[in-house]
Amino acid sequence: MAKNKRDYYEVLGVNRDCSQVEIKQAYRKLARQFHPDVNNGNTEYEERFKEISEAYAVLSNEDKRRQYDTYGFSGNLFDGINFDSVFSEFGFGDIFNMFFGGGFGGGYSNSYSGSARREHGTDVYSEITIDFKEAAFGTKKEIEYSADVLCKQCNGSGAEKDEDVAKCSVCGGTGQVRTSRNTFLGSLITTSVCHNCGGKGRIVKKPCTKCGGKGYLKVKKKISVDIPSGVSDGVQLRLAHKGNSRGYGSVEGDLLISIKVKPHPFLKRDGDNVKTMLDISFAQAALGTKIEIETLDGNEEISVKPGTQPNSRIILKGKGIIPLNSNRRGDHIILINVNIPDDLNNEEIQLLKKYAEGRHEAVGDGASGILSNIKNAFKK
Numbered sequence: 001m002a003k004n005k006r007d008y009y010e011v012l013g014v015n016r017d018c019s020q021v022e023i024k025q026a027y028r029k030l031a032r033q034f035h036p037d038v039n040n041g042n043t044e045y046e047e048r049f050k051e052i053s054e055a056y057a058v059l060s061n062e063d064k065r066r067q068y069d070t071y072g073f074s075g076n077l078f079d080g081i082n083f084d085s086v087f088s089e090f091g092f093g094d095i096f097n098m099f100f101g102g103g104f105g106g107g108y109s110n111s112y113s114g115s116a117r118r119e120h121g122t123d124v125y126s127e128i129t130i131d132f133k134e135a136a137f138g139t140k141k142e143i144e145y146s147a148d149v150l151c152k153q154c155n156g157s158g159a160e161k162d163e164d165v166a167k168c169s170v171c172g173g174t175g176q177v178r179t180s181r182n183t184f185l186g187s188l189i190t191t192s193v194c195h196n197c198g199g200k201g202r203i204v205k206k207p208c209t210k211c212g213g214k215g216y217l218k219v220k221k222k223i224s225v226d227i228p229s230g231v232s233d234g235v236q237l238r239l240a241h242k243g244n245s246r247g248y249g250s251v252e253g254d255l256l257i258s259i260k261v262k263p264h265p266f267l268k269r270d271g272d273n274v275k276t277m278l279d280i281s282f283a284q285a286a287l288g289t290k291i292e293i294e295t296l297d298g299n300e301e302i303s304v305k306p307g308t309q310p311n312s313r314i315i316l317k318g319k320g321i322i323p324l325n326s327n328r329r330g331d332h333i334i335l336i337n338v339n340i341p342d343d344l345n346n347e348e349i350q351l352l353k354k355y356a357e358g359r360h361e362a363v364g365d366g367a368s369g370i371l372s373n374i375k376n377a378f379k380k
Contacts, residue, residue, distance in 0.1 A: 005073055008055035016069070020060065027056040053087070119199070121148065121216075121244035121253035128257055130227060132264035136274075136296050136321045138229035145223075145255065148216040148244040154208035156248030158215035164206035168197035175201040200249075215247020225257060229322035232269070233261040266294055272321045272330030277337055278314075280304060285338045295319050295332055302334065310338040 009016050012026040034049040058064045058077060067077060126145045150156040159165045167173040171194035179192060193199040207213025223242065231237075236258050243253025268275045276293060284291075288306035292299050295316065302314055313333055320330025344352070349366035356363040 006051070008059050008068060011051055011055040012059065014059075020062075023056065023059050027052060027060075057087075119246040119250040121246045121250055123253040124243040124255050126255065126257050127260060128225070128227075129260040129262060130231075131262055132267060132269075133296055134227070135231050135233075135259070135261045136229065138231075138322070139227050140224060141227060142222060142224050143257070145221055146218055147221050147242070147255070148218050148246070149221075150245050150247065151208060151211035151215055151217050153210040154215065156215040156245070156250070157204070158208055158211065158213040158247055159204045160206045160208050164204060166203050166205055168194060168201055168203050170194055170196035171201060173201040175199040215250075216245045223255070227259065228324055230272070230324040230326075231259050231261070233259065235259045267296070269321065270333070272323045274320045274330065274332045276332065276334050278334050279337050279339050280308070282338050282340060285309070285336070293334065296321075304336070308336055308338075310336065312336040 009018075012023060012030065014022050014026050030052045031049065034045045034052065058068050064077060071077075124145055124147050126143055128141055128143055130139060130141065151158075154160065157165055168175070171177050175194055175197060176199070177192055177194050194201070197203055204213050208215070211217050221242075223239070225237070225239070227237070236256055239255040239257070241252040242255035245252050266276055274296060278291065278293060280289065280291070284304060285308045286306065288308070289304045290301055291304060292301045296319060300316070300319075302316070304314070313335060316332035316334070318329045319332035322329050341348075344366060346366075353363060353366070
């Protein structure tokens with residue numbers, strides 16, 4: 001569907017680096033031209049009006065505009081937009097809830113089901129801590145949290161008995177009231193949530209004794225969560241409709257889980273790669289050695305080649321992180337650090353002097369200058 005959409009900047013006829021003032025001016029001009037109420041309900045103009053309104057809803061919001069500029073028509077582009085607020089200054093208000101039905105671009109849910117307003121429950125926030133290796137490979141965790149759920153005694157109606165619910169006398173059960181308001185387009189008929197019933201279309205005469213008429217109760221919930229491989233510290237998982245309920249006919253909020261990854265004592269993450277700092281002596285660097293190190297897959301013996309220089313790298317291909325939505329692993333990068341001893345005994349000093357003489361290298365007496373000379377030699 002998104003591939004058939006026109007670029008939002010093109011829709012409004014503005015440049016990508018335009019200001020918010022220019023975006024608002026462009027929308028005001030186009031809305032006056034294409035609003036169906038001033039075009040005798042022309043369906044072509046209606047579709048054009050929907051298009052420019054969708055573009056304005058996104059581009060007038062700085063965060064959503066940045067998201068659109070970066071990712072284009074992403075699936076959650078319309079999440080969190082208060083459309084009533086976006087268009088209130090133009091005098092449109094709730095007309096957009098009715099006008100767009102299923103919503104902007106398929107990403108904005110209609111607030112009405114049937115004739116009455118469907119309430120949306122709030123999101124619930126939780127946090128879970130996992131190990132470094134669990135983040136690399138993915139894991140399954142069980143978490144507990146508190147959330148509002150449908151009251152079973154009244155089935156979410158909020159009434160003690162079915163006959164204790166009456167149709168709202170103000171909105172006639174629709175949950176909406178129609179009002180006429182003057183806008184820059186002239187007089188427009190708009191709809192808004194009924195103040196008497198809160199958009200539910202009904203009034204509870206005798207509240208449920210268990211939930212007090214709310215239609216929902218707070219309970220402890222337990223859920224098993226699949227944490228995908230490649231998650232990093234601070235990532236937030238969203239589980240749809242696992243949040244708070246607002247009673248019968250409502251749409252549950254979501255459960256948002258913040259992931260905390262415990263640092264590993266030896267392994268560090270760098271994108272999809274894992275890095276390890278390996279300390280070796282200058283003798284091991286010069287002559288080579290075999291050392292066992294810890295990897296994501298367990299301990300592994302690696303070979304350090306003779307003549308290995310400080311800051312060299314050994315790369316274990318495909319031994320890194322399994323990234324999100326992919327099976328292609330990163331690498332394990334081993335960074336070599338050559339340690340120069342500062343506590344040589346007399347015998348070691350004499351051996352090094354003999355070594356230096358054989359290579360015609362100038363060295364100190366081992367008390368002051370020998371260490372710096374050896375360090376310099378290994379940095380060449």
